[in-house]
Amino acid sequence: MAWTWRFEKADGTEVSPAVEPEEFTTQGDAESWLGEIWKELVQGGADQVLLFDDGTKIYGPMSLHAEEEQQP
Template identity: 55%
Template sequence: MVFTWRYEAADGAVITPAGGIEEFSNQGDAESWIGEEWKQLLADGVEKVVLLEDGREIYPMSLRES
């Protein structure tokens, strides 16, 4: 299994980050990584992320604090 994040702009357009797409071997590592990187992603124009497992959507998440 491969876990990745899809990055989306406010209008829903998919954004490909300059550093490429990170791949993770488990969900916990993917979630830890987004916990460390979300502020930079938000600064780069990412508003929402979607966790994917082998391309299948697991869950979406806004990067804006509620």
């Protein structure tokens, strides 16, 4: 199995990532990698990601932007 990410702008247009990912052997490895470098991806122009397993979409799009903190 090969777990891969697709990087997109908010409108769904595919963009090249600021940090080139590898093909991951587990979903956990793919998600850990994303958790470590998501800020760099946002700075490089990505707004959201989709996760694939051997070409099958597992989930997404998932925003890379932190949600605004709710004010009471």
